[in-house]
Amino acid sequence: MTTHPFILLADLTVLFHASFVLFIVVGQLLITLGWWQSWRWSQNLLFRILHLSAISYVVIETWLGIPCPLTLLESKLRILGGQTATDLGFIAYWMHRILFYTAPDWVFTLLYSLFGGWVVLTFWYYPPQRKSPL
DSSP: OOOOHHHHHHHHHHHHHHHHHHHHHHHHHHHHHHHHHTOGGGGBHHHHHHHHHHHHHHHHHHHTTOOOHHHHHHHHHHHHTTOOGGGOOHHHHHHHHHHOOOOOHHHHHHHHHHHHHHHHHHHHHSOOBSSOOO
C-alpha cells in the first residue's frame, strides 16, 4: 500500500504540531517542577527563551484571531492528497483526538492566555541563567 506524498507530509505536520504542543505543556510542567526541586537545568537560558517564545506566538496568534498555520498546512496537504478530515490514518486520527477540541474561540483565548501568564510568571520569578547550569 503506497501513501500519497501529500498525506505523508500531512501526517508529519500533525506530528510536528503535537510535538510543539508537548514542548509547551510538558516544558512548563518541568520548569515548574524544576523550580520546586531546584533542578539547575530548568533555568537553561536557550530552553527558557524558546519556551517563552513558543507560548507567546500561540497567545498572540489567538488574540489576533489568526488560524494556526500548522492546522492550515495539514488541512491543505490532506486536500492535495485526496483526503478529507474523516479519512485520517491511525497516527493522524489520534493526534487529532489529542490536539483538537470543539469550543468557542474565547475559551481557547482564555486558556492560552492563562497558560501564557503562568509561563511569564515563572520566567519572572524563576528566571533563566546565562550560563548553562548543567
